[in-house]
Amino acid sequence: MILTPIRELGFFVLRVIADLGRMGVFCAEIVRAALTPPMRLRSLLDEIYKLGVLSLIIICVCGLAVGMVLGLQGYNTLVTFGATQSLGAVVGLSLVRELGPVLTALLATGRAGSATAAEIGTMVATEQLDGLRMMSIDPIDVVVTPKAVAMVLVMPLLSALFIVCGIGGGYLVGVHLLGVDGGSYLSSLESAVDWRNDVAGSLVKALVFGVLVGWIATYRGYSSAPTSAGVSAATTATVVVASVSILIFDYFITALWGV
Amino acid sequence: MNRSPGRDLLVGLFVLAGLAAIAYLSFAVGGLSFNETGGLVLSADFDEIAGLKPRSQVVISGVKVGQVTSITLAGDDRARVTIDVDATLKLPSDTSASIVTAGLLGDRYISLQPGGDETLLKPGDTITFTESAVILERLIGKFVHNSDVGKAE
Amino acid sequence: MAFGSRPVFSGLSCAFPSSRISVILGGSGSGKSTILRLIGGLVRPRAGRIEVAGRDVTRLSERELYSVRETLGMLFQGGALLDSMTVFDNLAFPLREHTDLDEAAIAHEVHDRLDAVGLRGIDRLLPNQLSGGMVKRVALARAIIRRPTILLCDEPFSGLDPISSKRIEMLLRRINAQLGMTVVLVSHHIESTMRMADHIVLLRSEGRLEGTPAELAASGDPWVRAFLTEDVDEAMLPEAG
DSSP states (O other): OTHHHHHHHHHHHHHHHHHHHHHHHHHHHHHHHHHSSOOOHHHHHHHHHHHTGGGHHHHHHHHHHHHHHHHHHHHHHHGGGTOGGGHHHHHHHHIIIIIHHHHHHHHHIIIIIHHHHHHHHHHHHTTHHHHHHHTTOOHIIIIIHHHHHHHHHHHHHHHHHHHHHHHHHHHIIIIIITOOOHHHHHHHHHHHOOIIIIIHHHHHHHHHHHHHHHHHHHHHHHTSOSSHHHHHHHHHHHHHHHHHHHHHHHHHHHHHHTO | OOOOHHHHHHHHHHHHHHHHHHHIIIIIITOOOSOOOOEEEEEEEESOOTTOOTTOEEEETTEEEEEEEEEEEOTTSOEEEEEEEETTOOOBTTOEEEEEESTTTSOEEEEEEOOOOSSBOOTTOEEOEEEOOOOHHHHHHHHHHHHHHHHHO | OEETTEEOOSSOOOOOOTTSEEEEEESTTSSHHHHHHHHHTSSOOSSOOOEETTEEGGGOOHHHHHHHHTTEEEEOTTOOOOTTSOHHHHHHHHHHHHOOOOHHHHHHHHHHHHHHTTOOSOTTOOGGGSOHHHHHHHHHHHHTTTOOSEEEEESTTTTOOHHHHHHHHHHHHHHHHHHOOEEEEEOSOHHHHHHHOSEEEEEETTEEEEEOHHHHHTOSOHHHHHHHHTOOOGGGSOOOO
């Protein structure tokens, strides 16, 4: 019957809309909890440690690696135009405008985002959140908000560190390996990268991505089915939804930022 | 609550490192500055600006002294470039402005050569002596054309 | 009342007398734990009313439920302790959130409850370092830390050795007697039930039975008698299918 797939589609769309609605309410709850005292700084600091400090190694190593690849690829392309003194600009612009915020966000999704979803999901499965409710304590206030806020704060910091490591990686490869002049590398970098157009946009992207990952990861964990299969599904959904959202929002921010 | 001073220290270091990275990118690399002295607004008309953009640098003897704020088409189909330079500069009224390229393929910028006149440029004045940008393709074309003419002769 | 597409029960009506110990009995899957969750407002029925101390919890918003829960304490089947916090912090948490007590007073309350459940010196341990029985006892201590008027317990005796079981039983009877706390528990443990219950609600597919232990033990229904005396004849088992 041809009507069945159409009905299924309608049902699917309604479910997606209902899900988005729930996510919206969830976000509003987080904002409300974040703005009302008590501020739970202790929890926030713990979360910054778990999401930020523990991601440092992967971020810095990947940043260095990406910078080195950019240095190599950039050199190979520029050498045909005799413009290798612009290597700093090529590496810097690529990292600051796109690769820094996007790759940092994707790496953070995989590491910190999935960890957050799994942690909250497990708390649902072991009735810890119900336990909190029965003690008249709002689980969103105590468990979710510190994680979400920490993610937003941590993302621009990680992104900047990724970019700096990348610039360093490009310098290592370009200057020490391929013979580009160190002074040219840095001066082309500094003249090409502009605060308003590039760096500010990069930080805005990182903030937006932080909001996305924090929101999606906590929501997926919070609304997961209270079983181990449910937790696992929440984790994969977090990575998939957050990654796609990051790339889509990247396009829109890039397009609108120049305006 | 697992109070651990070790963790707190790491969080503090992490935040400091991140802020330092942001500061480096903003100030050293991106050129953000809080003492945007400017204030001396001048204009200059050019026949050809060829790639000069707003926010391009204005330079004296290689030192940045300001930037281009806007570029419009003037009445006689010349390009009117408005620049904003350091207000403490004393520029004689016969100062000339030329559009120069950084390297062969680099960005365009304006270089000012101060003249020797007694009177100084005031805000809103126009620089009368200008030298337009050199477009490489035209130069090569002229060269080829001249050498052809030379051959023909 | 249904979970997803699986109806748990419908048309159920029962009452738990205040200041008494009530026990909910029934076969697996008969919905015993669900009743406790309904009372606590953690799940909502499709239809009906649930009155807790005179307030209908089915009508209340989440905010309002929090104020009702001030007087409730719940012991979950798995303990539901926060696994990232020490035993001490788990017990202190509700006090720190809802009261202005200073740390010394909080420590006093925490150690008082831990003594009551027979545990000492485990302040610094994490829940995953405790045995199942210890987790249950800590969870019970947490449930009573704010001196609730109504205590809900989901299988408090499961997984405990006879000595710990007896200790919990004595504790529940004591706080009921001394503090007049209403206790509603879900249990599989018939022996202690018959000893301590003032009121029993027995759930079965044909509907529920309520009464005192004596009344139910004298029931004419062989299934009920077998259930309560734990003397189940093989012939009574349904056909394996």
